[in-house]
Amino acid sequence: MIDRRNFIKIVSFGGGIALATKFTSDLISQSERNDEPSSGLKAKRWAMAIDLEKCEQSPNCNKCIVACHSYHNVPQFDNPKDEIKWIWKDYFHNAFVTQENPYLPKGMKHQLVLLLCNHCDNPPCTNVCPTKATWKREDGIVMMDWHRCIGCRYCVAACPYGSRSFNWRDPRPFLKEFNPQFPTRTRGVVEKCTFCAERLSRSQMPACVEACPSNALIFGDLDDPSSEVRKVLANRFSIRRKPELGTSPEVYYLV
């Protein structure tokens, strides 16, 4: 005969085991559902190096800009105040304000430099976003979620590189052609380069990197010592835009 004390012991012990197994099996099946079989290009720290020497050899080449802006449905506005830009060119002395030096080589002084979001390691834009519409991913990409952007433009003010553009107007009438692979934006959201996060997840390189005919754009994982970026950064001297601000920009310019 089981007494009352032992009965309670047995029942509670059995119940505990049953609950624990159910809980763990639930956990396992849930993790199975969320675990994607690895697909797409992965990295610990995406970064880009831009070879200014190669870029200088064909100063009229805009292939990377055209490729990016047509892929991402970036509109062309007549009024420069409305301008939307993901990747663009500006003079060396504007891009590298603090590198100014009256005795720079003549060519370099007036060279047009390719500019884009620096995907900073310490991005000031993400800190000010009130809705987490922009944030730094684990692989270093400073990502945007246009669903969440409320258009407050704090990030535009916070970015010291002018990498962010605001849609003052509906972009659709200013697009001649649409790329159905990628959405457009709507009036009242901020947009910028995303290092082609959507292409990386489909195992494709960024559109600008792919479009460059002279391989002046080198993209890869900074964390991997055998990656192309790391190799080229180890062999050539490189500068970054406004590193003194502490943003730790991850676009390197090979000079």
Place this chain on the structure above:
Amino acid sequence: MKLYDGWKITIGLIIFTGFFTLPIWLNLTSAESKVKPKLVYPEDAKECVEAKDYMNHFHMDLLNRWRDSVVRMNVRYVVRNGNILTHNGNKLEMSLTLTCLKCHSNKKNFCDQCHNYLDVKPYCWDCHIEPKGGSR
């Protein structure tokens, strides 16, 4: 107690209540709406990513989950039992334009039917491009 003009008031009250509750009576006798959404289903695709009943009621939840998964978690493909789902040999992306509208290629005959009927105005197509050009 005497109710002056009692029969007039009673008749008036009856007419008033009848008139006031007319919508209820109409609904009880003929609950069917005359305008109905006419969904045109794709002919070449037989299966959806989820069961039809689920999609009828919860497609908006599914789309929200897909959105968060792709944009925020960087998980792009539809996974079932650890494998990426495929359709005609292509990996299925969690994408409104590239997956849903690939089969349901006519927004007017599919999405708009119920949305107009229920007067809901989802803003998906403010940004996402519907098949065949972009003008809304």
